[in-house]
Amino acid sequence: MKTDIKTDMSWQEITSSPVIVDATPNFFGEIIQETLALTRRLFIQLQRRPSSLIAGIIQPVMWLVLFGALFQNAPKGLFASTSNYGQFLAAGVIVFTAFAGALNAGLPVMFDREFGFLNRLLVAPLASRFSIVLASAIFIISQSLLQAAVIVGAAAFLGAGLPDITGLGVITLIVFLLALGVTAISLGLAFALPGHIELIAVIFVTNLPLLFASTALAPLSFMPVWLQVVATLNPLSYAIEPIRYLYIHGNWKFDDVVMQAFWGNVTFLGAFLVLLGFAVVALISIQPQLRRTLS
Template sequence: MSVTPKSDLNWQPATSPQVSIDTNNNFFGDLVQETLALTRRLFIQLQRRPSSLVAGIIQPVMWLVLFGALFQNAPKGMFGDTTNYGQFLSAGVIVFTAFAGALNAGLPVMFDREFGFLNRLLVAPLASRFSIVFASAIFIISQSLLQAAVIVVAAAFLGAGLPDAAGLSAIALIVFLLALGVTAISLGLAFALPGHIELIAVIFVVNLPLLFASTALAPLSFMPKWLQIIATLNPLSYAIEPIRYLYLHNNWGLGSVVMQAPWGSVTFGGAILILLGFAFVALLSIQPQLRRTLA
């Protein structure tokens, strides 16, 4: 009779590092594939119904034309160093268009909830249900960057000028950070609110007040003190002022002062950091809701 050594009784198969690496690679590969497939679905929907994209481009261009003409005869220097109000307004229109588009990011998810498609995705064998959120974010941010590019071109034709290549890259970064933060908030609301009526109500309530409580249409010096304080708490102002500075100055840097807030000077780099913090806080704040819904 053979006796099994005691050491053999406690033997367990060793986990191969290669197996672990392959598992991780498969997970990330599946996650990327799922995200791309869901993103493609959203772009197909947009291709079939392009009216939302077209309206999202036509409306801000009309703002540039009509508001620019409205204040065309304003005294020079009334709006700072700008040569015309259209140049001053361009930054506000770029930012507000990105903001409005990102604020609507939760509507497709909400409609998927109401039509039952989201439930089908939740019971599907996905590598990660967070691919649903990633796809929506990629779609909305891509759309915001496209709209911003069209507005920059339209503003150039209307006499606002055109920043250099580095300036255009900075505009893209600013739009990306703002759209990322607002998209996160909108997606969080889409999973938290009971229906699309409530989400649309929130959008209507938030949209215009944040526009008028920012520096999109007028500089801080035009505002009463209480509104100046609100405008400097508004993340839109920290996206508008750096872009406006790019339109007015050929030489710029991270240390360039872009806004004189009631509490002190705001530099270009400081505004970028505030937008980065806004996006980080927005992403962090929706994590509990996403985990309850998607986990």
């Protein structure tokens, strides 16, 4: 009997071990479920108040129409190797729209903080509180990609042309990296700043200066020297120039020069690596603030 009892106990120990192994898949499954639920909540809010998405689509299309008409008779050679300012402007509008949308990513989180909903989430039995941040990032990046798709279609309708399938995939990847980095910064500010007034102030202060201090509206050669230096330090320029190159050149390679900075030539691959580094640095920089807030 003693031997049987020992055998039964050892068998129970053996059969209980798979439960421990299955804990990790269940943990990640719960995170995915939480993230999807929180993301769905944000899309339901958007469905109830679609005006922000509609305005975010109408405004850049108006930019394409009005600025394209304004510079329709500009001298040839002023805008790089194209005389079509709509083709030149399309890249800037795509990037700036994604940037502006991602910069507002922290506002929903900030309002949840102020209305007390975030506190309810923090005391809820979540598998990981980082699903709150992940859901916001998925929501904003999805919105940015949707807006970019509409702008690409509108630009093609207005005569700017359309890159090939590979080019469209590259545009999607560029918009994703830029939106990811800016969304991370905005979410970090949402947890660091005391209220939405301060966050809105930061958005207003950085929005237009970063637009005019980039190559969105004019080429580098059109700017004074000091502004050329600032523009080549602006992450927006490293998203704009590769997309613009795709519009102007049908054939492209990763070693093609897309921008001539004050320190040297920037290739297509170099611009992509700058955007990747920007996104990684932004994600790493907000980690201490997220741990302090969500832990």
